[in-house]
Amino acid sequence: MKYIISTLSTLALIFICTLTAHAVTPFAPNVDLKTGAINVPDNYTRWATLGTWAHSTMEGEPGSHEYHVVYTQPETIDYFQKHGRYPDGAVLVKELLHAETMKMTTGPAVSHATKLKGWFVLVRDTQGRFKNSKLWGDGWGWSLFNAPDSNKTVSTDYQENCIACHLPARDLAKPDAHKDDKWIYTLGYPVLQ
Numbered sequence: 001m002k003y004i005i006s007t008l009s010t011l012a013l014i015f016i017c018t019l020t021a022h023a024v025t026p027f028a029p030n031v032d033l034k035t036g037a038i039n040v041p042d043n044y045t046r047w048a049t050l051g052t053w054a055h056s057t058m059e060g061e062p063g064s065h066e067y068h069v070v071y072t073q074p075e076t077i078d079y080f081q082k083h084g085r086y087p088d089g090a091v092l093v094k095e096l097l098h099a100e101t102m103k104m105t106t107g108p109a110v111s112h113a114t115k116l117k118g119w120f121v122l123v124r125d126t127q128g129r130f131k132n133s134k135l136w137g138d139g140w141g142w143s144l145f146n147a148p149d150s151n152k153t154v155s156t157d158y159q160e161n162c163i164a165c166h167l168p169a170r171d172l173a174k175p176d177a178h179k180d181d182k183w184i185y186t187l188g189y190p191v192l193q
């Protein structure tokens, strides 16, 4: 009898713990569920790289002066390859890096990244969670950070700070892409094609 009671209470405890854990588990690792505040995830450099955008110098010596390197969780890639869309909780971190160019044994103008400038972060939200936040809408959370402060969002309103520049992505997206995914420049991420 004692054994049964202790087994039952252990089960009850596990049940309660699971419930609470579920209630406080964030859907994405870098989002405060109460406020919708976003930060740059600590471990994103251990995630997978989706792709890199090289920004060429427009005058003077040829080469790149800036790189945008985009990271995401490995699970996002698995999900996208299976279902053709970004899953709830997908985090896209775009790292902005200065770059310089030199003559190397591989070529006359070889560019490499130097200093980190900041991060643009997007978090996929299929549920419309943060209706009162101006950082959330159109299926995503939108935030900009200046290095080195990865916790302080410097953008204030995604409709003013982000949307206009992401409009062209809609025409570049595949016609059958999910409407919210059409905000993303997915053409630059061959691993998802």
Ligand code: HEC
Pocket (backbone or CB within 6 Å): 053, 068, 070, 092, 093, 094, 120, 121, 122, 141, 142, 143, 144, 155, 158, 161, 162, 163, 165, 166, 183, 184, 185, 186, 188
């Ligand atoms: C000046 C135009 C411009 C503005 C403003 C802008 N974006 Fe972008 N964004 C782009 C372009 C173009 C790309 C892909 C090419 C590149 O980075 O050079 C991109 C890519 C991204 C990516 C990588 C995922 C993707 O869509 O391919 C993230 C993350 C991102 N932007 C977030 C944001 C957020 C958040 C804001 C607002 C705080 C914002 N962007 C504002 C133009 C812009």
